[in-house]
Amino acid sequence: MQKFFSKSSRKTLSSQMHSGTILLLISITLVFLFLSFFALSYHNKNATNGYQLKVLREEREKLMFEIETEEMKIADLSAINKKKTDENFEEEVEEKNYITKIIYLQGKSSQ
Numbered sequence: 001m002q003k004f005f006s007k008s009s010r011k012t013l014s015s016q017m018h019s020g021t022i023l024l025l026i027s028i029t030l031v032f033l034f035l036s037f038f039a040l041s042y043h044n045k046n047a048t049n050g051y052q053l054k055v056l057r058e059e060r061e062k063l064m065f066e067i068e069t070e071e072m073k074i075a076d077l078s079a080i081n082k083k084k085t086d087e088n089f090e091e092e093v094e095e096k097n098y099i100t101k102i103i104y105l106q107g108k109s110s111q
Contacts, residue, residue: 011019
């Protein structure tokens with residue numbers, strides 16, 4: 001027991017304060033790093049979800065455009081089928097071709 005309380009094994013108050021300060025700084029740094037890691041992983045997860053949402057929206061817009069174009073093709077084909085049953089179909093086609101050849105000229109207005 002005498003050996004436990006001997007002067008040689010005792011540290012001075014200033015050395016204890018110095019080691020305590022260093023341990024406090026190390027523990028604060030570790031807590032800061034730990035919290036930073038979790039904050040960055042949380043924001044990375046949100047950014048990844050946002051990117052995936054953006055990609056899905058773009059894909060949805062592309063598919064909606066394709067659906068609209070297919071519906072327009074269907075409407076055109078059904079109109080052509082309806083016109084084929086009409087007896088005046090050939091005359092209308094000739095008139096349509098003639099109308100598409102008209103060129104409109106833009107004139108200047110005098111003011």
